[in-house]
Amino acid sequence: MPTPPPDPALSASLQRWRVAPPRDADFRTAVWRRIRAATARVSWPAFVHTHAVAWAVVTVIALGGAGLAGRTVARARTVADREALAVGYLVSLDPRAQAVLRP
Amino acid sequence: MKFLLLTLGLVAAAAGAVGGACYCLGGDPALRSAAARHDAMAWLRSDFHLTDAQAGAIGKLHAAYAPACDEHCRLVREAIQARDALRSARADDAAALAAAEQKVRELHATCEAALNEQVRSVAALMSPEDGRRYLALLLPMIAGYGHAGAPDLHLHAP
Numbered sequence: 001m002p003t004p005p006p007d008p009a010l011s012a013s014l015q016r017w018r019v020a021p022p023r024d025a026d027f028r029t030a031v032w033r034r035i036r037a038a039t040a041r042v043s044w045p046a047f048v049h050t051h052a053v054a055w056a057v058v059t060v061i062a063l064g065g066a067g068l069a070g071r072t073v074a075r076a077r078t079v080a081d082r083e084a085l086a087v088g089y090l091v092s093l094d095p096r097a098q099a100v101l102r103p
Numbered sequence: 104m105k106f107l108l109l110t111l112g113l114v115a116a117a118a119g120a121v122g123g124a125c126y127c128l129g130g131d132p133a134l135r136s137a138a139a140r141h142d143a144m145a146w147l148r149s150d151f152h153l154t155d156a157q158a159g160a161i162g163k164l165h166a167a168y169a170p171a172c173d174e175h176c177r178l179v180r181e182a183i184q185a186r187d188a189l190r191s192a193r194a195d196d197a198a199a200l201a202a203a204e205q206k207v208r209e210l211h212a213t214c215e216a217a218l219n220e221q222v223r224s225v226a227a228l229m230s231p232e233d234g235r236r237y238l239a240l241l242l243p244m245i246a247g248y249g250h251a252g253a254p255d256l257h258l259h260a261p
Contacts, residue, residue: 042106044106044109044110047106047107047110048106048110055110055114058114059114059117062114062115062117062118063117063118063121065118066118066119066121066122066125067121067122067124067125068125069122069125070121070122070123070124070125070126070129071125071126071129073126073129074125074126074127074128074129074130075129075130077130077135078130078131078134078135081131081134081135081137081138082134082138082146082150082240084138085134085137085138085141085143085146085150086146086240086241086244087244088141088143089143089146089147089241090218090241090244090245092143093165093168093172093218093221093222094172094214094218094245094248095172095173095174095175095176095178095179095214095217095218096179096211096214096215096248097248098172098173098176098179099176099177099179099180099183100183
């Protein structure tokens with residue numbers, strides 16, 4: 001589409017046009033007030049909802065890892081308890097151990 | 104930042120609760136209780152599913168074995184003391200020292216055979232499956248005694 005030729009009258013009007021808005025002394029304060037109000041309106045559920053997928057992944061990994069760790073520690077303790085009981089039991093039956101341990 | 108910390112805290116608390124629950128549910132309370140009380144018979148009862156009659160019979164078997172165990176213990180201790188006396192005397196009697204060592208070895212073998220027979224008798228009083236588990240646990244420990252050394256005074260295996 002070809003550009004129309006410049007209108008000298010319009011150009012002159014635009015050159016003479018001046019805007020003189022009234023000065024608003026409270027403008028900056030009002031902007032910050034609105035920003036603070038908007039921030040305060042964000043609730044914890046909204047925060048979590050905003051990052052729902054990330055928090056779901058973090059929660060599943062944390063709970064799964066904790067459950068696995070708890071079960072592993074419990075099984076390790078069961079094995080250790082069983083071994084300690086077996087050793088104590090054998091010591092009570094084994095004269096070789098008794099001969100070493102008795103004063 | 105406040106919400107981030109709050110959420111992380113809640114996830115950590117939930118993870119702690121789940122971990123604790125899995126720890127409590129994943130263990131064996133009867134075994135834990137027996138270990139805390141150093142109660143070998145309670146352990147045998149729970150771990151090898153003994154009935155009262157089986158536990159009573161095993162208790163009698165152990166009581167009958169105790170005098171022989173004490174006698175073996177005395178003989179082993181005397182043999183070890185005699186051998187150690189020969190060692191510390193630094194006497195040049197290699198033959199006597201070798202004989203003392205041999206006597207300790209023979210007594211250890213006698214004790215091991217008696218103990219093997221004892222645990223096999225105990226296993227025979229259990230159900231076949233539990234008896235197999237009992238022997239699978241104890242026989243290697245009995246056989247490994249001479250190689251691993253005696254347990255310490257807290258009854259920890261070496």
